[in-house]
Amino acid sequence: VICPSTTFYRRPTPEVARALVGKTLVRMVRTNGRKLRMAGRIVETEAYGYSDDPASHACMGPTVRNKVMFGEVGRAYVYFTYGSHYCVNVTARSACDAGGVLIRAIEPSEGIQAMKRFRPVDEMLSLTSGPGKLTQALKITSLLSGVDMTDKRSELYIESGSRPVSVIATPRIGITRATDRQWRFVDPASPYVSRKIQIKAL
DNA sequence: CGCTCGATATTCT
């Protein structure tokens, strides 16, 4: 098992977002000298980029919060929103400027008991089927912002996974600008996608 | 089931 390198992330952000569907998100937690591994298959992503993307945190230029998006690719950009939720991105872009890929949902594969401890829920399907849910289940906070996700030694990283049979592009969710862009990428076979796939109006 | 609405704090205007 290998980790996609910085080369993988040095491409147009929507292309990276699409390619990340099927990869494995890994979270290592150290507790009492023990290593605990939690992992899941990425089934939903969204691309955010560029100064010409009005929906992106980066569109107004670098600030204290978003500066990671302007740094090296393949790093974690974690932010806090709506007063109670964290969201995790991987930085990615082709050339200058900025960009990142929001990880919106994963399908749990390893360390499920641990995830349930960090995020107690009745329904298994509610464990990691959303950007704020999966960060809680994997114990991801802004303390992890900036970590190198191309490195196995990190507490949070991405491994190569299995290629999905198909990937569908839809408009992004929860934003008010640039809603026409098809920059959300979903594995339609997974029950863990955060919302039903929108059918195009005829 | 599906939809509406309120919580809550960090960030930027």
Add this chain to the structure above:
DNA sequence: GAATATCGAGCGA
């Protein structure tokens, strides 16, 4: 002061 890359309780069908 306003907005926010969300979630879940509460309601009605």
